[in-house]
Amino acid sequence: MSNHVFVTGTDTEVGKTRISVALIKLLQQKGLTVAAMKPVASGCEWHGKVLKNNDALLLSQQADCQLPYSCINPYAFAPAIAPHLAAEQNGENISLELIESRFSALQSQADAVVVEGAGGWLVPLNEHDTIADLAVRLQLPVVLVVAIKLGCINHALLTAKAITASGLSLKGWVANDFLRDEQASAVIAALKQRIAAPCLGIVPTLDDAEDASRYLTL
């Protein structure tokens, strides 16, 4: 099976980046060279004359393969709004074809590529395509990050169902238990019972410098 992975989540701010960095580390511990990609990002900041995204920087800090920034994050937008709206406001159209060509460049330089989505699974990228269409285009196995909190059971089950319906393999899901939800154990048990794919780990609240890899298996 492919070592590449597409990381999605039940929502924005659920821990996709934090978990992606840990997945890169786990793949490296298996002896693989790893590249990372954040194809589409909004909420970016100017670094000199280039808009850069903090997620993309965090991922590439952990990754082995250092290709030009435009390869790792081809679409970077300043406003922290939905990507298709940010692109529209910028007079741009997000092209899956372009992302695929950048992915191929990364793929040719590393044993594994970890790709972080934007927001959740059905986030639109342009008039027609969503994050799901991007993952399908790249034909990547998917890891779903679930932030354990009230409402996450519904979000997680809907997302898992949609991933499976897209024909991609749901490699597993991660219980990111960082919000100190009082019902966390029962919620995680309910998810384990209802999602056929394996739970790759339960990640507690970490310190800023701590990394999540020791709580995960891949």
Ligand SMILES: Nc1ncnc2c1ncn2[C@@H]1O[C@H](COP(=O)(O)OP(=O)(O)OP(=O)(O)O)[C@@H](O)[C@H]1O
């Ligand atoms: N297990 C954890 N322990 C402590 N803090 C966490 C944990 N998981 C995530 N966080 C923090 O929560 C915030 C959101 O996490 P992260 O940026 O990884 O989410 P995301 O899903 O990638 O968000 P986005 O949709 O913006 O890409 C960050 O400040 C991150 O450090």
Ligand SMILES: [Mg+2]
């Ligand atoms: Mg992120």
